[in-house]
Amino acid sequence: GNSVTQMEGPVTLSEEAFLTINCTYTATGYPSLFWYVQYPGEGLQLLLKATKADDKGSNKGFEATYRKETTSFHLEKGSVQVSDSAVYFCAPSNSGGYQKVTFGTGTKLQVIP
Amino acid sequence: ETGVTQSPTHLIKTRGQQVTLRCSSQSGHNTVSWYQQALGQGPQFIFQYYREEENGRGNFPPRFSGLQFPNYSSELNVNALELDDSALYLCASSLPGSPAANFGPGTRLTVL
Numbered sequence: 001g002n003s004v005t006q007m008e009g010p011v012t013l014s015e016e017a018f019l020t021i022n023c024t025y026t027a028t029g030y031p032s033l034f035w036y037v038q039y040p041g042e043g044l045q046l047l048l049k050a051t052k053a054d055d056k057g058s059n060k061g062f063e064a065t066y067r068k069e070t071t072s073f074h075l076e077k078g079s080v081q082v083s084d085s086a087v088y089f090c091a092p093s094n095s096g097g098y099q100k101v102t103f104g105t106g107t108k109l110q111v112i113p
Numbered sequence: 114e115t116g117v118t119q120s121p122t123h124l125i126k127t128r129g130q131q132v133t134l135r136c137s138s139q140s141g142h143n144t145v146s147w148y149q150q151a152l153g154q155g156p157q158f159i160f161q162y163y164r165e166e167e168n169g170r171g172n173f174p175p176r177f178s179g180l181q182f183p184n185y186s187s188e189l190n191v192n193a194l195e196l197d198d199s200a201l202y203l204c205a206s207s208l209p210g211s212p213a214a215n216f217g218p219g220t221r222l223t224v225l
Contacts, residue, residue: 004155032213034213036216042218042219043201043203043216043217043218043219044156044203044205044216045216046213046214046215046216049213089155089156091155099144099146099161099207099209099211099214100146100158100161100169100171101146101156101158101205101214102158103148103155103156103157104155105153105154105155106154106155
């Protein structure tokens with residue numbers, strides 16, 4: 001089955017710093033790739049997605065590019081805000097058959113003023 | 114457009130009891146998946162329902178079961194609760210064949 005490796009957190013940044021959260025995955029076939037975000041005490045929100053190689057997903061200043069050759073989907077943001085403090089999950093979905101998303105343990109981001 | 118809703122928000126049960134959690138899918142979404150998220154962990158796939166039938170299951174024992182209704186809402190039932198069942202249970206809905214899932218806010222289950 002699919003698996004995900006994310007950089008361990010917590011990641012602590014000052015406001016307006018550049019963010020990178022690394023993600024690599026193993027999957028069969030051609031998975032779609034997602035980043036989900038979970039704010040304290042809440043459920044998961046879809047942050048961005050990419051469905052094929054070299055696609056770039058973007059939302060709210062966050063970006064990630066589907067790199068099939070390196071099986072990576074790193075999350076970046078040029079200038080983080082305190083409100084970005086949350087746990088971020090990289091997640092591939094299986095290709096074919098039923099749609100199942102595989103989550104890693106997540107990376108906690110803390111942004112300090 | 115109404116998103117995914119779940120009830121109840123919080124629930125406390127004792128070991129050995131049974132519990133039913135409910136989910137209403139996003140309007141137009143006929144596929145529902147359930148996930149278990151233990152504290153500090155990522156969500157783990159329990160199962161998925163499409164057209165009222167289970168069409169995929171993760172590594173969970175049979176005491177985890179579900180239903181989907183004609184209006185696409187869904188229930189997750191857990192029998193013989195164990196302490197390790199304490200977790201946030203997340204429901205997600207999607208269109209068939211669509212890789213993107215919209216998650217509900219979750220039900221926090223505590224087993225004492």
